Amino acid sequence: MVMELVDPDGILLRRDVISAGYDDKALRRQxxxxxxxxxxxxxxxxxxxxxxxTQERRHLLLVKAVCRQYDEDVAVSHASAVLWWGAPLVSVRPEAVHLTHLDGEAGRHQAGIVHHRGACLVNDVSRVADHWVTSPTRTALDSCLTLPRPSALCVLDWFLHEGLTTTDELRQRAIGMGRWPGSLPLMHLLALTDHRAESPGETLTRLLIHESNLPDPVSQLDITGTDGRWLARADFAWPNKMALLEFDGLRKLTSDLRDGETALDAVVREKRREDRLREAGWLVIRITWDDVVRHPARTIERIRAFLAMADARPVAG
Structure with missing residues (x-):
């Protein structure tokens, strides 16, 4: 039967069907x-x-189908490689599969495939699941050249946070890409990275604050009480103002759940955590994905007013 030719990824190529002695009618019936x-x-x-x-999973299925149709002289790259490694693609929906030709040729134009020609060093590619994929460092840098700035920074932060590359590795490889199209702002973007960012929402919040000429906060600050007891780790903090900013994403209500904990339990836990911070003298503001992505100007004004209120507080003692 035709179905026995389906590979472990759920992919079937017509050429394999024909080679096995079946015809197009057999495929059409299925x-x-x-x-x-x-x-x-x-x-x-x-x-x-x-x-x-999901849309991301469908893209990866397309990527694997394309890889099986090509020889060994191409590597999955750019947005396709970002998804391959599991990094987030924020505000980007890749329709076409991205391939970089290892022989330096651009490849012929084909529907649904974007062919890239760029020099690949030995460390620029990795062998994963019998396919060539651009390495985490190369993938992160390629994203800087092709994705919108906020999306690229989310990719950079993710690779750094996961320990798949380092700032030094990124900067060293970026030097060799200095004359590539779109590479001019590369070093500036690398300077904005933060390996402590735990979600795209935190990355976008940090970028929004930075581009609004507000004081840059400290990321992932451990907060202790007057007795030295650990209270919490804040997403963002202005220690000299005793002010904290928390990004409320779905992660805190889903993947960060403790054993046996419901979403409601997580909300109550967060409320108690915030109460302890306020009791210790910290001001707290919370923002959401919707605030950052859909209402950035309004959100910046909220943060600006919040920091002004922190500055206006009477000095203790």
Whole structure:
């Protein structure tokens, strides 16, 4: 049967079907019957897998199909490599698969594929799951050249936070890319990175504050009480103002849940945590993804007013 040729990733190529002695009619029967879905020319995917996959997962299925159709002289790169490594793509929806040709050739134009030509050093590529993929360092730098600035910074912070690259590695490799198109602001963007950022929301918040000429806060500051007891780790803090900013994302109510804890339990825990901070003399402001992404100007004014209020407080003692 045709279905026995489906690979472990749920991908089936027409060329394999023909090589096995079947014909296009056999493929068409599986598509009409709902078992397979055509995802690009000459490539099919299990329909059940495709239907239940997120947009990011569908893109990776496309990437794996394309990789199987190509020889060994290409590497998954740019936005496709960002998703391959598991990094977040904020405000970007890649439609086409991105490939970099290791032989330096750009490759012929094909629908659904963006071909890149760029010099790849030995350390620029990694072998993952039988495919070549640009390394974390190279992938992060490529994102700086092709993605919007906020999206690229989220990618950089993620790779640094996960320990897949370092600031020194990024800067050293960026030197060799100094004459590439779009590379002029590369070093400036690297200077804005922070490996302590735990989510894209925190990265975007930090960038918003930085670009608004507000005082740069300290990230991930450990707060202790007057008795030296640890109280919390704040997303952002202005210690000289005794002011804290917390970014409220879904992560705190989902993936950060403790064993046996519900979302409501997490909300109550956060409330008690904030009460302890206020009792210790800290002012706290909270913002959300919607605040940062959809209402940046209004959010900056809120933060500006918040810091002014912190400055206006009577000095203790």
């Amino acid at each position: 598509v009409v019957g709902g078992a397979l879905r055509r995802i690009r020319h000459g490539a099919y995917c299990l329909a059940s897998l495709w239907e239940c996959s």
